[in-house]
Amino acid sequence: MIVGVRSQGEKIRSAIFGYANLVPYLFFALFPFYFMIITSLKNDNELYNLKAVPFLIQTGVITDHYRYLFFKTEFLTWMMNSLIISVTATAISLVIAILAGYSLARLRFPGVGSFGTAVFITYLVPPTLLFLPLSQVVVWLGISDTIWALIVTYPTFLVPFSTWLLMGYFRTIPKEVEECALVDGASRMQTLTRIVLPMAIPGIVCVTLFGFTLTWNEFTYALTFVSQTANKTAVVGVTADLIRGDIYYWGSLMAGAVVASLPIVVIYVWFLDYYVSGLTAGAVKG
Amino acid sequence: MAIGTRVLEGVSARPSRLARVRELWEREAVFGYGLIVPALALIVGLVAYPFGMAIYFSLSDYWVGSPGSFIGLQNFRDILGNEIFRQTVYNSFVFTGIAVVLKAVLGIWLAMLLFRPFRFKRLIRGAVLLPWVIPTALSVLAWKWMFDSLYSVVNWTAIHSGLINPPGPNWLGMADYAMTAVIAVNVWRGLPFFAIIVLAGLVSIPREYYEAAEVDGAGSWSRFRHVTLPLLKPVLAVVILFSTIFTFSDFNIVQVLTSGGPVNTTHLFATLAYQVGLTGGNLGQGASISLFLFPLLALIVFVQLRYIRKE
Numbered sequence: 001m002i003v004g005v006r007s008q009g010e011k012i013r014s015a016i017f018g019y020a021n022l023v024p025y026l027f028f029a030l031f032p033f034y035f036m037i038i039t040s041l042k043n044d045n046e047l048y049n050l051k052a053v054p055f056l057i058q059t060g061v062i063t064d065h066y067r068y069l070f071f072k073t074e075f076l077t078w079m080m081n082s083l084i085i086s087v088t089a090t091a092i093s094l095v096i097a098i099l100a101g102y103s104l105a106r107l108r109f110p111g112v113g114s115f116g117t118a119v120f121i122t123y124l125v126p127p128t129l130l131f132l133p134l135s136q137v138v139v140w141l142g143i144s145d146t147i148w149a150l151i152v153t154y155p156t157f158l159v160p161f162s163t164w165l166l167m168g169y170f171r172t173i174p175k176e177v178e179e180c181a182l183v184d185g186a187s188r189m190q191t192l193t194r195i196v197l198p199m200a201i202p203g204i205v206c207v208t209l210f211g212f213t214l215t216w217n218e219f220t221y222a223l224t225f226v227s228q229t230a231n232k233t234a235v236v237g238v239t240a241d242l243i244r245g246d247i248y249y250w251g252s253l254m255a256g257a258v259v260a261s262l263p264i265v266v267i268y269v270w271f272l273d274y275y276v277s278g279l280t281a282g283a284v285k286g
Numbered sequence: 287m288a289i290g291t292r293v294l295e296g297v298s299a300r301p302s303r304l305a306r307v308r309e310l311w312e313r314e315a316v317f318g319y320g321l322i323v324p325a326l327a328l329i330v331g332l333v334a335y336p337f338g339m340a341i342y343f344s345l346s347d348y349w350v351g352s353p354g355s356f357i358g359l360q361n362f363r364d365i366l367g368n369e370i371f372r373q374t375v376y377n378s379f380v381f382t383g384i385a386v387v388l389k390a391v392l393g394i395w396l397a398m399l400l401f402r403p404f405r406f407k408r409l410i411r412g413a414v415l416l417p418w419v420i421p422t423a424l425s426v427l428a429w430k431w432m433f434d435s436l437y438s439v440v441n442w443t444a445i446h447s448g449l450i451n452p453p454g455p456n457w458l459g460m461a462d463y464a465m466t467a468v469i470a471v472n473v474w475r476g477l478p479f480f481a482i483i484v485l486a487g488l489v490s491i492p493r494e495y496y497e498a499a500e501v502d503g504a505g506s507w508s509r510f511r512h513v514t515l516p517l518l519k520p521v522l523a524v525v526i527l528f529s530t531i532f533t534f535s536d537f538n539i540v541q542v543l544t545s546g547g548p549v550n551t552t553h554l555f556a557t558l559a560y561q562v563g564l565t566g567g568n569l570g571q572g573a574s575i576s577l578f579l580f581p582l583l584a585l586i587v588f589v590q591l592r593y594i595r596k597e
Binding site: 030 | 308311312314315317318319320321322324325326328329332333335336337339340343395396399400402404408410411412413414415416417419420421422423424425427428429430431432434436437439442474477478479482483486528531532535536537538541542555556559560563564569572573576577579580583586587590591
């Protein structure tokens with residue numbers, strides 16, 4: 001009885017301790033987003049008034065920064081570019097990675113182990129090691145300064161990552177299922193597309209989500225390979241092209257940051273569990 | 287029987303080549319190699335070849351638009367004698383060392399908090415991971431505004447809670463403060479990654495170990511020290527190695543927040559390589575700067591591979 005009471009009290013104390021630690025951290029984690037949104041809705045007089053309270057909007061919510069963003073800049077073009085680049089690069093990478101991942105996880109042939117290692121090493125190569133020579137490769141291919149420069153180069157980091165992740169998923173599918181299909185006269189390709197792929201759908205969804213997120217968020221290559229305003233991605237456009245002269249117009253900058261993050265937030269909220277499982281399965285770049 | 291097959295072969299002589307290709311394709315090894323050809327072509331053409339080019343660039347006086355000539359190790363001699371480069375080496379180690387240690391310690395702390403049973407578990411986990419999911423360049427832009435020289439909300443809060451005297455530090459304009467800011471933002475962004483992976487490690491520790499430790503009279507610190515930490519070691523090793531590579535080679539945070547300033551005190555290898563190689567057009571020297579990322583990368587790959595073999 002006494003033990004029960006004490007553990008009850010201990011439980012409450014431990015819960016209070018937990019929340020007392022979590023709440024400050026959550027504040028730290030989320031405050032920049034709150035500040036982004038609030039800045040984008042504030043008029044300039046209040047924004048640049050040292051007497052105002054920066055946490056609040058005191059002189060009324062305005063949408064001028066958003067209107068400026070949509071009607072006076074190339075923001076919508078950048079969003080469109082980002083969408084085309086992310087979807088295409090993810091789709092190409094997914095196909096390549098499914099083929100390679102299945103082969104490396106499931107088939108036996110000489111050298112399969114070293115290919116697996118090669119994929120893993122490529123997965124660890126940071127983009128910043130290769131962006132200078134790649135900027136020249138893109139020039140030689142004649143796609144410099146176009147969205148193709150990014151569609152072609154993004155698979156260099158997506159394919160190794162996706163292959164690695166998919167290998168894990170393919171390994172969980174029982175081998176007997178494939179063998180049955182082969183015995184029944186299905187070709188190897190049919191076995192892959194009709195038997196294995198449907199069973200690996202969670203893995204494919206996961207790879208697609210991460211592919212879209214990583215390409216949408218990519219900054220180094222997008223900044224380096226494209227300099228023409230009309231071909232920029234949303235992330236680079238907002239970061240580099242909304243600054244006029246040397247002056248930062250924080251209202252419109254933050255409005256751009258909010259809208260350009262929105263697609264990722266929506267997908268993230270929708271597929272939260274996939275992100276968590278993908279992170280732990282693949283130990284993604286961070 | 288033998289005659290029968292021969293006759294059949296003779297009859298179907300035409301499609302036999304196609305059939306033979308098809309039969310070959312059905313062989314495990316052929317099919318296996320066939321499927322990795324696209325991935326292999328990509329890795330060779332757009333990773334291995336550019337890497338070779340980076341080495342060639344670093345040994346030549348290659349400028350944007352003018353393929354230079356072979357100059358041996360001159361670029362390396364030049365940058366090693368350069369004050370800005372030495373500053374960058376120092377910055378990189380300070381930045382990586384402090385940021386990774388902070389992320390590891392706070393990551394374990396956060397993971398243990400998230401491991402407890404509490405309400406709104408999914409919602410809170412979702413919120414914790416958010417800084418890692420949002421485009422880094424854009425969230426860093428918000429931090430840049432929060433560290434503004436005149437309207438910094440960080441300073442405003444500190445001044446109004448009596449922590450510092452007005453006007454407060456110019457975060458991105460003073461050397462030590464700028465480094466602090468860059469590290470803080472890196473920790474802010476990288477912490478969720480650590481926490482979520484460590485959390486997965488915590489979940490996999492069998493409850494019985496804790497119960498046994500409790501029976502033996504171990505307090506909460508000793509349970510952490512002798513049960514949690516040793517069992518988390520494999521997970522921690524992987525996540526620390528990963529994080530070290532990507533912190534060391536970071537570009538986005540520094541480029542957006544300070545562009546390497548003030549006076550090069552926050553430059554990392556990647557941002558300096560960008561400035562020298564692309565803004566300045568000296569591709570040869572830029573490539574040799576970014577190649578300094580390679581030794582650490584090679585070391586970590588080596589450790590990882592040995593570790594994986596052992597598993």
